Amino acid sequence: MNERIERLRKESFEAPVTLDHERAEIVTDFYIENFGKYSVPVTRALAFKALCEKKSIYIGKDELVVGERGPFPKSVSTYPELNCHSLEDLEILDTREKNPYRVFEKCKQVYRDKVIPYWRGRTMRDRIFADIGEEWKETYAAGYFTEFMEQRAPGHTTLDGKFYSKGMEDFKKDIAEAIASLDFRNDPEATRKREQLKAMDITCDAVIIFAERHAELARKMAAEESDPTRRKELERIASNCMNVPRHAPGDFWEALQMYWFMHLGTITELNGWDAMNPGHLDRYFDPFYQKELKAGTITPEWARELLSAFWIKFNNHPAPPKVGVTAAESGTYNDFTNINLGGLLKDGTDGVNDISYMMLEILDEIHLLQPQANIQLSRKNPDRFLKAALRVIRKGYGYPSVFNADTVIEQMIRAGKSVEDAREGGTSGCVETGAFGKEAYILTGYLNTPKIFELALNNGIDPVSGKRIGVETGDPAGFETFEDLYAAFEKQLHHIVEIKVRGNQFIERMYADYAPAVFLSVLTDDCIKNGKDYNDGGPRYNTNYIQCVGIGTMTDSLSALKKHVFEDKTFRMGDVLTNLGKNFEGSEAMRLTFANKTPRWGNDDDYADDIMKRVFNSLFNEIDDRPNTKGGRYHIDMLPTTCHIYFGSITGATPDGRLSGAPLSEGISPVQGADRNGPTAVIKSCGKMDQIRTGGTLLNMKFMPKVLQGEEGLDKLAKLVRTYFRYDAHHIQFNVVDIETLRDAQEHPENYRDLIVRVAGYSDYFCDIGLDLQEEIISRTAQEEV
C-alpha cells in the first residue's frame, strides 16, 4: 500500500456514517411537481435524471476514481418513495449505540417539512401493507418468514461485462432500434413497451450528464491545482468522465471509472438489496491491463494503485438504513457487494488471471468491511489460486469465501440457463447463484423451518403468540408413528409456503407496476429487446428464491423424536410437549438426552443425515418450480445471513435440546456444537445434501489459526476444500478464530463444541481440553497475533 492508498483507506475507514437528505429532497421535489404527467417508467427515469442533474458532485483529494451516491463519502441516501423514515426513526438512527447513522438537524427539517408530508401513505411500503391482507401480516409478524421487498427494492443483482465494450451511446442505439421495431398493429403491449424504452433512453442520458458534471468539476479543480502531478491526474479524470460512460472505456483506468458510474447509477435509482454486485471484475479488467502492459502504458504498480483506489470507493457506501421497528436493531453497514474472482470463462477455460491475484492481494491489504470478494473455484483453476485465497482467509477476516464454480454452473443449467450464460454467472450477496447481467434473481425472504415444525407440534397454534397460524394437524400426543409427525410437518409447511408465495406474487406486481428499475434494465439482457422492465420479467431469466433456515435444528429435532419417542420409547410425546412448553425447566435429563444421545447432523451418520435429506426434499418439493409472475420459477436457497438469530428469538424450545429463544442452526452448518467428528464428517454430512438443486447453500467452519499454519496447514485446508467440492458442494467459508471467540467458548462451551485447536503434535477440540491448557493456548495465540 503506498502513501496515497493508505490515506484514502484511512479516510474511508474513519469517515462517520451520516444520513443524506439530498436524494430524498430532489426526488420529493420532482414528484411534487411532476407526478401524474408521465407514465410510471418515464416518471421514474425523469426522477433519476433529476438526481443526476442536481445532486452534489464530490471529488476527494487524491482520488483516482470518482463519484459518490451521497454528497460525500459514507453519506447514505434514503428512498422515501419506497419507505419513508419517520422523525422517530431518524432519532433512533442518530442515537442508537451500534451502527448509528448521524442525522443532521437540516436533514430532520427537510424530512419534517417536505419529505414526510408528501410521502406518508404514498410509499411502496404503505401501499403494500394496506393491501396484503391480515393472514399474511399475522404470519409475518409471528416470524414464520421475512419479506425482503418490504423495505428495499428487488435486488441481489450482478452486472456482467457488456459495458466494457459498449457505451451509453451504443445502448441508446439499441433502444432506438427496439422502439422502431415495435408492432403497434399486433402487439397490445407495444405502448407499454414504448414507455419503458423511452424511459430507458432517458436514464442513459442521465448517467452521461452525471459523469460530465464530474468532468466539469475535475477541470475546475485542475485549473486551481498547484501540484503539477495532481493537476495532470485531475485532467485525466476529466477526460475519463467525458469518455465514459458515453463511450466504451478505452483503457484500464477508464474501465474502472466505467464500472463505478454503473454502480452509482444502479444504487442511486433504487435501493436494491445487496447494493450492486460487479460480477467477475478480474476477467473484465484483465484484457485492458494486458493490452496496456504490452503497449507499455501501464506498470503493475500503477495498475495496483488505480485498482486499490477503486476498491476503497465501495467502502464509502454503507447499507441504506431501515425504517420502523427494525431501525432499532443494530443491523450492519455492510451492503454485501461481493466481487467474484476466478471461475470459468464463457468458453469453459480457466478464468484466473493476473488481476485475480492482484485483487486477492488488495483484499488482504486493504481489508475494509466493503467490498468483500469470493473465489469461484473450478476444478480447472490451479491450486495456486485457491492457496492465494486461503492465505488471506488464514488472516481471520472470514473472507474471501470459496465457491464451487462447477456446481454453481450446474445449478444454473438445471434451472434452464445456457451453459455460456451459466459460466458468465456466479454468486452474489451471500451465496446466491445467478446469471450475471442477464437475470433478476430475487431473494424474497427467509423461511423459519423449525417454527413451522413447531406448528406441527402444537396442532397449528403458534405457542409464542397463542394464535392459530397453521392448520389443524392433530394433537401429536396421539401420533403413533414418526410418519404421522412428519406428515403433519409437511402439511404445515405447505400452508405457510402458500401464504408466503401469495404475498410474494402481490408484492412482485406492485414493483413491476409502480417501481420499475429503469436504468438497471438498460444493463440487463434482454430488457431492451423485450421492452420490459427488470422488475417485470424483462431479463432473460427471472428467478425467485426462498431461503430456508434452520435445517440443522430441524434435522436434530426430528432425529431426537424419532429415536427417543418412536423407536426407543424413552419418553412419551405428551411429556416431551409439556417440557418443550416449559422450556425444559425441571427436565434437564430429557434435554441432555436429546442433545447428547441423539444421532445428529454433521457427524457423517446416516441416521441423522437421511432425515436431513428428507427435510431438504420436502422444502424442495414444496417450493421449487412454483411459477412467479414474471415467467420465471421459484428455487430454494439454504442460507440464513443473520436471520437464524431473529428466527431463534421467536421460536420456542426445540426437541434437539435447544432452549427457547436461542439461535437456530445457520446455513447448512450443523447445530452449534452438535458436530463432534471433525471437519471431514461435517463435509460428508453436508455433501449428502443435493446442492445442485439449490441456488446456494452456506457452510461455516471454525478453525484456530494454528491449525492452518505453515505451508502444510495450507495444503491440507486446500485439499479439504477440494474434497468438499467433489461432493458437488456450493460454498464454504472459514472462521479462523481469535481470542475473544476462545473466551466466549470458555463461557459457553455448548456453542463451540466443533472448535478445533492445535494443541501440540496434534489438534483437538477446544472444549474437550482442560482449563489450564485452554489458557495456555489463549496465551500462545496472543503471541502469535502480535
Place this chain on the structure above:
Amino acid sequence: MTGVIFDIKRYSIHDGPGIRTTIFLKGCPLSCWWCHNPESQSAFSEVIYRPDRCIGCGACEAVCPVGAIALTQRGYVADPDRCTGCGECARVCPAEAREMIGRVVNVEDILKEIEKDVLFFDESGGGVTFSGGEPLSQPGFLGEILKACRERDIHTVVDTCGFAPREAFEKIEPFVRLFLFDLKIMDPEIHRNFTSVSNELILSNLQWLSDQGAKVIIRIPVIPGVNDNEENMEATGKFLAGLPSRPEVNLLPYHASAREKYRRFGIPYRMADISPSSGERMKELSDRLAQFGLAVSTGG
C-alpha cells in the same frame, strides 16, 4: 477379529502425509513419564467420570448391573473394585459425565470408519494412521486391518514406539507404507528409567526395518533434561547415520499439554517441573543431528 481402541480422529493432519484418519489402539508396554495419552496405557476399557458435567440424575446408579455406583460428596462415584468396565453407565448418562475410554471393535467396523474419508485421502495423498497406545501390542488385529486397507489401496502409517516382538513387525511390515518410529533415549539404562523398558529391542527392530527397506521417519520427543544432552544426540545421530536408509528425523518439542489429563484421570504427573524447549534450542538440536548427514525437521 476384534481389538480395543480408544479414539478415532478424522482430519488428522500431523500424523503422516495428507489428510488422515488416526486410529488409536489401546494398550502400551511402555509407561513414559511424558506420555500424552496416559489413558491409553492400559489394555482394557475403563469408564471415567467428570463431576463438573454431572447433573446428578442418577441414571448411572440405576443402570449399573453390579451396583458399583453410589452417590457421594463428589457425585456418583464408582467403586473400582466392583466396576467391571461394562460401560452401561456411560451409555445412559445424558450429560456425558461418564465416558468410556476404550471400546472393543471388529475389523469391519474400523474399516467402515476409515473408508468414510476415502475421498479426502485420494484428494490429499492421505490415508490411515495407527497410533496408540502401541498399535503393535495388538498385532493380529492391526495386521488384519492393515492388510484390508492395502487391498483397498488406502495408504497406511503405523506410529510405533518400537517395543514389540520381531514377529509382530514381520507380520505387519508388508502392509505398512510408512513407519513413524519413536526414538527416545539411546542409553539402555536411562531408557529403562524413564519408560520402564530397555531400548535394545527397539533399536534392533529399527535396524531390521531399515534393513528391509521399509520407509521410516524417526520421531524424537525432545524432553528437556532427559534426552536433549550432547551424549544422547551424538549417539542418536551416529546410530541413525549407520542405518542403510538414513531415515528422516522429526524433532517434537515437549509440551505440558497432558498435565490436565493426568489430573482428570488421577494419575501422578512426573514431569511437572519441566518447561518446553525454546525454538532456539530446537534449532540447535536439529543442527546437531543434521551434522550426521540426516534430514531433520522440527515441530509437528
